[in-house]
Amino acid sequence: MKITARKVIVSAIAVAGGVALLAGCAQAPSTSSGGSTTAKKSDFLPCMISDSGGFDDHSFNELGYNGLQDASKALGVKPKTAESKTDADYAPNISSMVSQNCNLIITVGFNLADATKAAAAQNPDTNFAIIDDNSITADNVQPIIFDTAQAAFLGGYAAASFSKSGVVGTFGGMQIPTVTIFMDGFADGVAYFNKQKNKDVKVVGWNVDSQKGSFTGGFDANDTAQNTAQGIIDQGADVIMPVGGPIYQSAATAIKNSGKSIALIGVDADVYNTDPSVRSILLTSVMKGIQPSVENVVKSAAAGKFSNTPYVGTLKNDGVGLAPFHDFESKVDPGLQGEIDKIKAGIIDGSITVNSPASPKS
Secondary structure (H helix, E strand, C coil): CCECCCCCCCCCCCCCCCCCCCCCCECCCCCCCCCCCCCCCCCCCEEEECCCCCCCCCCHHHHHHHHHHHHHHHHCCCCEEECCCCHHHHHHHHHHHHHCCCCEEEEECHHHHHHHHHHHHHCCCCEEEEECCCCCCCCCEEEEEECHHHHHHHHHHHHHHHCCCCEEEEEECCCCHHHHHHHHHHHHHHHHHHHHHCCCCEEECEECCCCEECECCCCCCCHHHHHHHHHHHHCCCCEEEEECCCHHHHHHHHHHHHCCCCEEEEEECCHHHHCHHHHHHEEEEEEECHHHHHHHHHHHHHCCCCCCCCEEECCCCCCEEECCCHHHCCCCCCCHHHHHHHHHHHHHHCCECCCCCCCCCC
16 A cells, blocks of 8 residues: 655655656766776866865765765876865855866855856856755756655654654754755654654654754854754753754764763764764764765766766665664664664655655656
């Protein structure tokens, strides 16, 4: 029986772009089909500009950087990179890369969309790729985007299952689609758990229907982020998913300072691996396949196969996923992993649909 969506039954969520790549959306570029990706052209120059989180954010900037390094090593080239401290750095950093004759310039994040669009229009012979944005329509720009609502749905289900207080929470850095898509999926996964288990786990920090919630105003790990996390804790949440690069570090500080048994859910990377300092409180992570997608896009461009068709990461193509429970494996319900696997299969085969207003559209 097909399980329908939020507006009809809260058990699952309507979707569009998720179950597979939609018509017009590309699979991850192949590194094995036709031609070598170990480019003979040693003059191929891939470049990358971070957003304000920097390349050491243990999150999507760092993952993008790692993907660039992986591809560059395979190609035998040395990439160029530039870190942005504020949004005022975006356009100058891109201009600097253009002036250095970069063949492919990758910009990391939705916030660089305007600067990327302008630079692409001014430099039609330079190829660009942008992570987490699908707003640019240009022959020389490839979006790298992710249907993270699918993976966050699994994370929300896991959070609800693990919670002892009956309250879980989420908050974001900025209210932009690439943040709220996580929060939508998380809240809907909790709602699905409630429907399946006849429970009433509450979500604080985000309301799916009103699209209103708690945001820090940026992606920095700072007092604002810590205070926002504390506000979630004060509402009784014992599982928290901060969405926005380094802000999880502030949430971890708030959790540890609280002296309470509160679990953290990471985003973008498997934070258990990227930041061992939070392992003791980390339930799981909602992951984007940023590193392999960047690697593949760079290799494809180096092989003369650049395309402006979006790469869309889904559960089906392993472009998004839920990390293992790691140290929490013995703490979660023994049947939880099996339930997660079943839900994942349902999302992939279409019997469970997952959607967010921010879900990628072809």
